[in-house]
Amino acid sequence: xxxxTDVGMNFSLNRVSAMVRRYWYLLRSSxxxxxxxxxxxxxxxxxxxxxxxxxxxxxxxxxxxxxxxxGAVLLWDILFRGQLGFSISFLEEMYAHNLxxxxxxxxxxxxxxxALMIMSIVRLSIGMVPVTMLAIAFFGFNLWxxxxxxxxxxxxxxxxxxxxxxxxxxxxxxxxxxxxxxAWTIMFLFLPLTCVYYPVAVLPGFLQYVAWSLPPTYVxxxxxxxxxxxxFRADLMVEAFIFNGVLFAAASFAFLKLLQSARVxxxxxxxxx
Amino acid sequence: MDAQVASAIAVESLxxxxxxxxxxxxxxxxxxxxxxxxLLGGNGAGKxxxxxxxxxxxxxxxxxxxxxxxxxxxxxxxxLHRMNFESPYVDMPxxxxxxxxxxxxxxxxxxxxxxxxxxxLAGELDLTEFLDRPTGKLSAGQKTRVSLAKALxxxxxxxxxxxxxASLDPDTADWVRGRLERYRIEHGATILxxxxxxxxxxxxxxxxxxxxxxxxxDDDTPERLLARYGRxxxxxxxxxxxxxxAHREAAQ
Numbered sequence: 001x002x003x004x005t006d007v008g009m010n011f012s013l014n015r016v017s018a019m020v021r022r023y024w025y026l027l028r029s030s031x032x033x034x035x036x037x038x039x040x041x042x043x044x045x046x047x048x049x050x051x052x053x054x055x056x057x058x059x060x061x062x063x064x065x066x067x068x069x070x071g072a073v074l075l076w077d078i079l080f081r082g083q084l085g086f087s088i089s090f091l092e093e094m095y096a097h098n099l100x101x102x103x104x105x106x107x108x109x110x111x112x113x114x115a116l117m118i119m120s121i122v123r124l125s126i127g128m129v130p131v132t133m134l135a136i137a138f139f140g141f142n143l144w145x146x147x148x149x150x151x152x153x154x155x156x157x158x159x160x161x162x163x164x165x166x167x168x169x170x171x172x173x174x175x176x177x178x179x180x181x182x183a184w185t186i187m188f189l190f191l192p193l194t195c196v197y198y199p200v201a202v203l204p205g206f207l208q209y210v211a212w213s214l215p216p217t218y219v220x221x222x223x224x225x226x227x228x229x230x231x232f233r234a235d236l237m238v239e240a241f242i243f244n245g246v247l248f249a250a251a252s253f254a255f256l257k258l259l260q261s262a263r264v265x266x267x268x269x270x271x272x273x
Numbered sequence: 274m275d276a277q278v279a280s281a282i283a284v285e286s287l288x289x290x291x292x293x294x295x296x297x298x299x300x301x302x303x304x305x306x307x308x309x310x311x312l313l314g315g316n317g318a319g320k321x322x323x324x325x326x327x328x329x330x331x332x333x334x335x336x337x338x339x340x341x342x343x344x345x346x347x348x349x350x351x352x353l354h355r356m357n358f359e360s361p362y363v364d365m366p367x368x369x370x371x372x373x374x375x376x377x378x379x380x381x382x383x384x385x386x387x388x389x390x391x392x393x394l395a396g397e398l399d400l401t402e403f404l405d406r407p408t409g410k411l412s413a414g415q416k417t418r419v420s421l422a423k424a425l426x427x428x429x430x431x432x433x434x435x436x437x438x439a440s441l442d443p444d445t446a447d448w449v450r451g452r453l454e455r456y457r458i459e460h461g462a463t464i465l466x467x468x469x470x471x472x473x474x475x476x477x478x479x480x481x482x483x484x485x486x487x488x489x490x491d492d493d494t495p496e497r498l499l500a501r502y503g504r505x506x507x508x509x510x511x512x513x514x515x516x517x518x519a520h521r522e523a524a525q
Contacts, residue, residue, distance in 0.1 A: 012383075014380060014383065015380065015381050015383075017380070018377050018378075018380035018381045019377075019381075021373075021376075021377055021380070022366065022369065022373075022377040025368075025369050025370075025373045025377075026366065026368055026369065029368045029369070029407070030368060092366075096364060096365075096366040096367060097362075097363055097364040098363070098364060098365065098366050099363075100330070100360065100362075100363035101363055101365070101378070101423070102381075103330055104328050104329075104330065104353065104356075104357070104358055105353060105378065105381045105382060106350065106353045106354045106381060106382060106383070107381050108350065260332075263329075263330065263331055263332040263346060264331075264332045265291070266289075266291060266296075266322065266325065266330075266331045268325075268330045268331070269321065269322075269325050269330060269331065
C-alpha cells in the first residue's frame, strides 16, 4: 500500500489554477502592488538608456553598440523580476499566515511551484511589457525586434529565475522569515558574475570560470553578440539551457530536502522570525 | 492495519524531539469514527505538536500516526481531501473577499458545485452579507466563522480544531460550538479538539485526553474523569492534573 500512496492524488491543473486565481485576486485588489511592478523597471531603463545615450555621444565604438545597455537592463530585469515575482507570491502566503491552510490542503508542492511560476510570468508581463514600449518611445530600442533570439534569451533567463525562486522558497519554509532578505537580494550576486553590462573577458581568470558556470552569462554574451556583431549564437543558448537543466534539478532537489527538513524541525508551524 | 482503518485517527507510541527537547513522549490513542475528543493540556503540553503530526505538518521522531488508514505524513495525499482543520493561529488571506477565499479553497479541495456550496455554508454560518467583503475587514467573530466555513467546505470526515473559540466573546463561542455539534451529528465526522476552554470540552466531547509534558496523563469520558477526581468541573480536574495531584489526593 505504502509504495504508491505518497503519490496519492496526481498533479492537478485545477489546484494550480486555484492558486493562480488566489494571487490574481490579491494583485488586482491592490494598485500599489501593480505600480510596484512597473515603477522600478521603468526607472532602471530610463537611467541606463540616458547613460547609453551620453556615452555613445562621446565614443564611436559605443555608438556602434547601440542599445547594449538598454538591452542588458531589460534582460536583467527579466532575470531579477522573474525571481522576485516567484518569491513575492510565496512571501505573500507567509505575510498572510496562510501557509498552514495550504500545507494542510491537498495542494502538492509541485502544484504550488507551478502556480508560482505562472505568477512570475504574469507579474513580469505586467511590469516589462509597458517598459519595453517606453524603451522604443524614448530611445528607439525595440527589444521585440530580436524575435526568436529574444525567445531563447527569455526561456533561459526565466528558468534561472525560477530555479533561484524555488531554492529561496525552500529556505523560507525551513528558516521562516529570517530568510526573507535573501528573497530580495540573492539575485544581486548574479549581477557582477553573469556579466550583465560587460563581456566575460573583463573578469579575472578564476572569476571567468565562475561566470561560465552560470546560465545567464551565456544569455548576456549572446545579447552582445546579437547587438554588436549581429550574430545569433545558438551554441551559447544551448549551453545555457543545459546549465539551466542542472540548476533547476538541483534547486528542486534542494527545495524538497528543505521541505522535508521543515517537517522534521516543525518549522511549518512557525513561519515567523 | 485493520485496527488503523477502523479508527479514524490512530496514534501509536508517538514521539517528537526538537533539538533534545521532548515535545511528545510516546503517546498512543485511537479515535473511533464519529467521535468527538478533547485534547487538553497546559502550554507546552504537546497538544499542538500532536495535532501537527496528525495533520502531517510535522514528521514524528518515532512512532506512527494514521488518519483514515493513511500513514502521516508519508501517505497524506491519500486523505488530505477528506480532512480539514481550523485554528485561530492560521489566517485566511485578508485582502481577498470571503467569497474569493472560499472559492479558492473549494477549488483546492475539488468541491463540486462551488457556488452552491459557498452559498449553503454562508447561509448556515450567517455569512451571506459578508461574502463580498474583504476578509481583513471582518470582526474576530466573523473571521472565525469564515475559517469554520473553510474547514467545512469539503465536508471533512476528520476535523481537527485547535482552540476554535479562542478570543471569541461567549455568545459567538457558544454559537460556533452549536454549529460544530450540528455538523458532527449531520455528517458523522470525527472531531479532535484542542482547547483551554473546559466548558467547551464538557459540552462537545465524549472523551477527554489530558496531556502534560508530552505524555498522556489521563484519558476517559468527562463523567468518569469527574468521578475519579471527585470534582464538579473539568477545570478542577485539569488543575489537579496540571498541579500533579493524584486522583485520590485530589478527591480528598
